[in-house]
Amino acid sequence: MNKLLSAEFIRLFKSKIFRICLLVSGILGAGFIIPKCVDVKRHAQVYANLSAEYSNADSMLFVGVMVVIFLMAMFVGLFAGTEYSDGTIRNKLIVGHRRGSIYLSKLVVCVVANVIFLVVCIFAAWGLGSLLLGTGMGYGEILTKTLMICVVTISMTALLLLCSMSIQSKSVGSVVCLMLMLGMLFVSAYVNQRLDAPEYYEGYAFTDDETGELIESPPTKNPSYPEGFKRDIYEFIYDFVPCGQILQICFMNTGNANLMMLYDMIILIGSTSAGIIIFKKKNLK
Amino acid sequence: MEYCLETNGLCKRYRGFKALDGLSMHVPKGAIYGFIGKNGAGKTTLIRLICGLQEPTGGSYTLYGEKNADKGIFAVRRRMGAVVETPSIYLDMTAEENIVQQYRILGIPSMDGISELLALVGLAHTGNKKAKNFSLGMRQRLGIAIALCGSPDFLVLDEPVNGLDPQGIVEMRELILKLNREKQITVLISSHILDELSKLATCYGFIDRGRLVKEISASELEAECRKCKRVTVSDTKPLCRVMDEMDIEYSIISDTEADIYSQISVTKLAMALAEENCEIISMSERGDSLEKYYINLVGGDDNE
Numbered sequence: 256m257n258k259l260l261s262a263e264f265i266r267l268f269k270s271k272i273f274r275i276c277l278l279v280s281g282i283l284g285a286g287f288i289i290p291k292c293v294d295v296k297r298h299a300q301v302y303a304n305l306s307a308e309y310s311n312a313d314s315m316l317f318v319g320v321m322v323v324i325f326l327m328a329m330f331v332g333l334f335a336g337t338e339y340s341d342g343t344i345r346n347k348l349i350v351g352h353r354r355g356s357i358y359l360s361k362l363v364v365c366v367v368a369n370v371i372f373l374v375v376c377i378f379a380a381w382g383l384g385s386l387l388l389g390t391g392m393g394y395g396e397i398l399t400k401t402l403m404i405c406v407v408t409i410s411m412t413a414l415l416l417l418c419s420m421s422i423q424s425k426s427v428g429s430v431v432c433l434m435l436m437l438g439m440l441f442v443s444a445y446v447n448q449r450l451d452a453p454e455y456y457e458g459y460a461f462t463d464d465e466t467g468e469l470i471e472s473p474p475t476k477n478p479s480y481p482e483g484f485k486r487d488i489y490e491f492i493y494d495f496v497p498c499g500q501i502l503q504i505c506f507m508n509t510g511n512a513n514l515m516m517l518y519d520m521i522i523l524i525g526s527t528s529a530g531i532i533i534f535k536k537k538n539l540k
Numbered sequence: 541m542e543y544c545l546e547t548n549g550l551c552k553r554y555r556g557f558k559a560l561d562g563l564s565m566h567v568p569k570g571a572i573y574g575f576i577g578k579n580g581a582g583k584t585t586l587i588r589l590i591c592g593l594q595e596p597t598g599g600s601y602t603l604y605g606e607k608n609a610d611k612g613i614f615a616v617r618r619r620m621g622a623v624v625e626t627p628s629i630y631l632d633m634t635a636e637e638n639i640v641q642q643y644r645i646l647g648i649p650s651m652d653g654i655s656e657l658l659a660l661v662g663l664a665h666t667g668n669k670k671a672k673n674f675s676l677g678m679r680q681r682l683g684i685a686i687a688l689c690g691s692p693d694f695l696v697l698d699e700p701v702n703g704l705d706p707q708g709i710v711e712m713r714e715l716i717l718k719l720n721r722e723k724q725i726t727v728l729i730s731s732h733i734l735d736e737l738s739k740l741a742t743c744y745g746f747i748d749r750g751r752l753v754k755e756i757s758a759s760e761l762e763a764e765c766r767k768c769k770r771v772t773v774s775d776t777k778p779l780c781r782v783m784d785e786m787d788i789e790y791s792i793i794s795d796t797e798a799d800i801y802s803q804i805s806v807t808k809l810a811m812a813l814a815e816e817n818c819e820i821i822s823m824s825e826r827g828d829s830l831e832k833y834y835i836n837l838v839g840g841d842d843n844e
Contacts, residue, residue, distance in 0.1 A: 262644035271632060342628035347645055349591045349624075350690060351617030538554070539593040540625070 259352060259360035267364050272333050276326045280372040283319040283326075284379030291315045292387045311391045312384025317505035319376040320404060321440075324411065324501065327369040328436040331415040332429030334368070335361055340425040345539065354535045358420060362527060366412045370405045377401050403504050403512060410522035411436075411497040417530040423540070436498070443499035446489050454480045494518060542569045544604055544694050544726045545590060551598030552585050552750075559585040561750035562599060567694075567728055572720050574741030575730040576834055582750040583730035584625060587698045591622045604694075618646070621692035623700060627683020631672035635663045635682050638671060642689040660718075661685040662711060677708035684715065695719065696728045701736055713740055738830040748838040765833050768799040770826045778816035786812065799826065 267273050295302050295310050302310040338344040338361075347357050381397060384390055390397070415432045422428040455474035462469050481489050493499040494511060495518045503515075545567040552560040560582045567573045577583045588594045589608075590601055596608065604619060606612040629638050639654050658664045661681040666674070671682060680700060687695060697716070701709045717740060719725045731737050737744075744761060746753040756764075773779050776792050783790050786809070789801040810820055 258645060258647035261647075262641055265644060266630070266641060269633070269637070337630075341630055342624075342626055343630055345591065345593055345622075345624055345628045346642055346686060348593055349617060349620060349622045349687075350646055351592075351614040351620075352645070353614060536595075538588075538595075540588070 256356040256360055259347065259356055260363060263360050263364040267368055270334065272330060273368055276330050276372055277375060279326055280323050280376040281379045283322050284376035285383045287315045287318045288312055288380055288383045288387060295388060308391055310388065312388040313391045316377065316380045316384060316397065317400065319380055320373060320501060320505055323372050323376045325433060325436055326372055327411065328415055328432040329429055330368060331365050331412060332419050332432035333425060334365060335416060335419040336425030336428040339423045355531050358531045358534050362413060362416050365416055366409050369408050369412050373404055373408055374401065400504055404501060406516055406519055407497050407500045410519040413523045413526040417526040420530055421533050439496050439498035443493065443496050443502050446493045446499060447502060449481055450489050450493060452480050453477055497522065543567055544569045545601065545728065547599065547601040549599035550586065550589065550596050550601055552589060552594065553597045558750055563747065563750060563752050565745050565752050565755060567726060568743065569726055570724055571742045572716065572727045572729065572740050574737040574744045575728060575747065576732065576734060576737060576744060577747035578732055581747045583747055584698055587622065587624055587696055587730060591624055591696060592617060593624065618690060619693045620696065621687030621690065622696035623683040623687050624698045627679045629671045629679060629682050629686065631670065633671060634668055635666045635671065638682060639685060639689060642686045646690045657685050657688060661715065676703045677705065680704060692725065694726045698730050700729060701731065701733055709736060716740055734830045734834055746834060746837050753837055761833065765829065766801065768801045768826050769823055770797065770799055771823045772797050772821040773813065774819040774821065778813060778818040782809065782812045782816060
């Protein structure tokens with residue numbers, strides 16, 4: 256497998272797609288800081304009356320990650336799909352490399368590439384943000400969040416590679432990877448919205464103009480508030496789906512980190528095993 | 541005889557369609573094995589199986605003594621190189637980068653020999669030109685160069701002259717002969733361009749509907765495809781009389797044509813026919829071509 260890894264890494268670093276994704280990741284990271292900076296400068300008076308957390312770069316540090324995950328999907332689809340479309344995967348099989356080794360070497364290379372994209376995006380935002388707006392988050396917190404995002408990236412990449420290696424067409428594979436990412440993000444955003452819904456609508460009180468009577472309405476129950484088993488399911492989905500984990504890490508507290516890491520391990524092992532089994536049974540042309 | 545590849549009742553079925561139906565073949569070491577069959581006969585399927593791209597649904601094959609189900613098959617594959625259908629090359633890399641990449645895949649530490657390999661296939665001067673800008677012939681040659689990277693003992697080429705121009709075909713033929721003669725590489729070539737194969741192969745395997753119809757050496761085939769002279773005359777009646785008198789073996793094709801199998805003196809025959817007022821219009825060397833032999837073997841129209 257070392258031979259395959261060596262060959263794959265050389266191919267990665269020479270790859271035009273990798274270089275473009277790297278550049279776009281950096282631009283995305285920095286790109287979200289600049290509008291915030293312009294806004295802070297333009298409304299300096301308003302921000303002066305607000306606490307520092309509103310004017311520093313903290314809220315923008317991880318926004319780019321939500322776009323970079325789509326770059327990751329596209330990259331995995333194209334990088335793995337090229338081997339099918341150019342037929343070069345045959346060169347490895349013909350000379351006796353095992354399918355499992357080929358699959359795992361691809362997983363390692365794609366994980367490394369995707370982690371690089373994320374780190375470049377976050378560090379570009381962090382660097383520019385610190386320079387222009389300053390940050391409230393400490394190094395430790397930023398690095399912990401970055402590390403956690405990288406762990407989620409591993410499971411996310413395993414899922415993307417499963418799709419990409421199961422489909423022999425580069426273009427179809429890339430589209431499926433993007434759709435998977437979009438689907439996961441949509442599900443996570445929907446679940447987040449449902450979980451964030453208030454259990455009760457606030458009560459209200461008003462004085463009747465004619466009678467002068469004070470009319471009070473008690474808080475009313477939100478019928479779409481998920482409770483019991485339904486809420487457990489939603490919480491599980493939110494913690495389990497990699498995009499849900501990313502949302503939690505980027506925009507909220509880090510949630511239940513241990514549980515999320517356990518889920519990542521399950522996704523990684525499950526999707527990689529499934530991918531290897533499918534790839535082993537695949538009739539290559 | 542030692543074989544580098546033997547298949548035993550090899551079967552491959554795709555959802556109700558039998559691509560290979562109990563195919564048994566034997567590729568002798570050092571041979572150029574011409575694998576002949578029409579489109580859809582199962583040539584490429586067999587090549588995919590022996591290259592490990594697909595698994596057989598029945599039967600087995602042995603590569604240098606290792607069965608396909610044995611663990612040792614992976615190590616033995618290292619002795620193989622193949623170009624299956626289209627050449628497997630990275631289009632965004634140069635010829636040299638493609639070779640370097642294959643060296644890495646094979647774990648060859650030294651990059652020596654890359655320029656010699658490129659020179660061997662006639663791609664020494666491609667420089668920084670990306671493979672995507674190569675002609676079909678250049679891509680085919682690069683595919684062969686990649687297949688030759690690990691100094692294989694067994695080279696499998698699937699339709700190597702498909703789409704090549706006449707000069708490319710000649711160059712490809714010379715390259716294959718050179719590899720076989722100078723490096724003692726056993727070559728399995730699948731093709732349906734029979735005329736081209738007949739200039740290369742030392743033995744043949746004829747495949748039809750997933751079955752091997754016949755395996756034959758080039759010398760055996762030559763004996764079967766007997767050489768003759770086709771003569772066109774004004775009338776075959778006097779020709780018959782003359783040839784019977786001269787004790788010549790022949791067969792009549794039509795009122796004006798006949799095939800002569802014996803070695804004859806053309807002058808004597810012409811003079812004897814002139815005495816009978818029979819004119820020789822034309823005479824040409826003929827032999828049952830590989831093409832004709834193949835059609836006879838697989839049944840011609842029945843198979844169309």
